[in-house]
Amino acid sequence: MDPVSTQHVAEFRQFNRYFTRRIGALDDHYLGQDRPLGEARLLFEIGDGVSLRELRTRLGLDAGYLSRMAKTLQAQGLVRISVHPHDSRLRMVELTRAGRIELKEQNRRADALAAGLLDGLTTAQRDRLTEAMSTAQRLLRLAAITVAPVDGAAPDARACLDAYAADIDARFPEGFDRSDLVRPEEVSGEAGAFFVAYEEGRPVGCGALRRLEPRVGELRHVWVHPDARRLGLARRLLTALEREAAARGFTVLRLDTHASLTEAQAMYRSGGYTEIPPYADHVYGDHWFEKRLSGPVS
Amino acid sequence: MDPVSTQHVAEFRQFNRYFTRRIGALDDHYLGQDRPLGEARLLFEIGDGVSLRELRTRLGLDAGYLSRMAKTLQAQGLVRISVHPHDSRLRMVELTRAGRIELKEQNRRADALAAGLLDGLTTAQRDRLTEAMSTAQRLLRLAAITVAPVDGAAPDARACLDAYAADIDARFPEGFDRSDLVRPEEVSGEAGAFFVAYEEGRPVGCGALRRLEPRVGELRHVWVHPDARRLGLARRLLTALEREAAARGFTVLRLDTHASLTEAQAMYRSGGYTEIPPYADHVYGDHWFEKRLSGPVS
DNA sequence: CATAATCTTTGACTTTAGTCAAAGGATCGC
DNA sequence: GCGATCCTTTGACTAAAGTCAAAGATTATG
Known part of the structure; x- marks a missing residue:
């Protein structure tokens, strides 16, 4: 990965400062109005039963x-x-009626605060702000996701x-049919590899690399959790898999995908994969792709 | 101004939460490393002599x-x-050499933290993130700026x-030549109006409205502080001035501007102003514009 | 020039946030 | 069934953050 330019760092910090000072601080101050911030946050996090x-x-x-x-x-x-019904060591917390009312009031205040901040903008400007924020958030989430090799049986x-x-x-x-899934031994050790993407400790995506024949590998089960889609994570998984394949000396990667997964097909195409005739009789595949790797990626 | 839609509020709060939790919290934690956060922030705010x-x-x-x-x-x-040289009640604080070194170290850590957060992205993605952040910041700043009528002599x-x-x-x-500036009495009371834009209490822009002849007003001195340009503030000032003009029963607004201020000309044109022949012999004007107002704006 | 206002310092507090360790009850793994 | 492990509670602290009011030193104002 490229080193981060000082320009990017400076702009990032600039935004951080402005945002935490202007918005974050305000938020905290208002949310906790008549209650310590810690308790207010706690109230917020207790949905119905945690x-x-x-x-x-x-x-x-x-x-x-x-x-x-x-x-x-x-x-x-x-x-x-x-007490937790199945494990008496744990305690369950849930909001009472009064708690829900309090939470609602808390939300009302936070909403009013946000509305007040957006008030000076036209609708078009609010749209642009919303869009910029969601772009920023998508990229920040993506940046926080790590992709790591794990054992196929983990x-x-x-x-x-x-x-x-x-x-x-x-x-x-x-x-x-689950029998079509790779078996752990197919993606462990010499036979292949399995990558998992983690966001804040939770697995949110995966991808498998399997040896088909000498110098030829196959990608399987490239998947992204619904909550983590549209971030560009699939491409990250693909990159990790290809790097691993190159390191293992594979020169060709193949994969199959289903007609209904049009986004997936577009991604493979734009990633340098070309459609080929079927190379096996998988039950679920009906589009087949291949890419020639150009030596180990550094 | 339109009421803020719940959709916009929800997205805004969503981003707030994510950002303050992920970035803000981290930032605070790292910045203060071996020193209370309050002191670290103080150190940061003391440039050279406050x-x-x-x-x-x-x-x-x-x-x-x-x-x-x-x-x-x-x-x-x-x-x-x-002690402050001119007012012995005040105290001046400035960094010593050791303080500057400490601050530098603090900045180094914050930079490293930011770089770490951006590390997982490609350069293109970092560009997009930076751009989204600066858009968001521009709009947030604009939202925080208020435009208010003040006395021309204030x-x-x-x-x-x-x-x-x-x-x-x-x-x-x-x-x-400063003699070309409007005199306070030209933009006060019946004769006209003066608007100032404030960002966090500081004046960052202005605009004057002056009565030329019955039902005809003139806009003068629409100006935005260099730090507050490219936010869309000039347009906001223009809107405020036009609203005021309409409320005063003016049906025509005129103004003149200089050839070198091309952005200004573009703004007036896109705001519905058309170029007209000179209506007076101002020394500094060489492009003249006019707009017909369509009754009081609500 | 007296009085009001401004700015800082100091003492005496309070609240919030957070840490650490010991102990008790429950479950898990063998 | 026994020890290890897990989850929560409780007691005993500490540090940071912040508040309030009185007092002292200056400066502004009528």
């Missing part, structure tokens, strides 16, 4: 600190704390393949 | 709190505190005209 453990990891809080804050909210009648790998299978099953008119 | 008063209003701090923080930094040898009005005159003087080959 475990303390979940909150603790999500917000990165100390166990003792969290326990006490939850207790304070309980004393104020805003949340109900109960839980994260299997979880991705399960999600992939369910996804395809719902999309294909003919359904999808 | 008064405590300035810092107090800029950062919104309690006087006592600030006094103590400054003292802590002084004790660490990072800043020098002296200090803010005179300050803007001074800046305007200096600006024009530097731009025009023939210089600019």
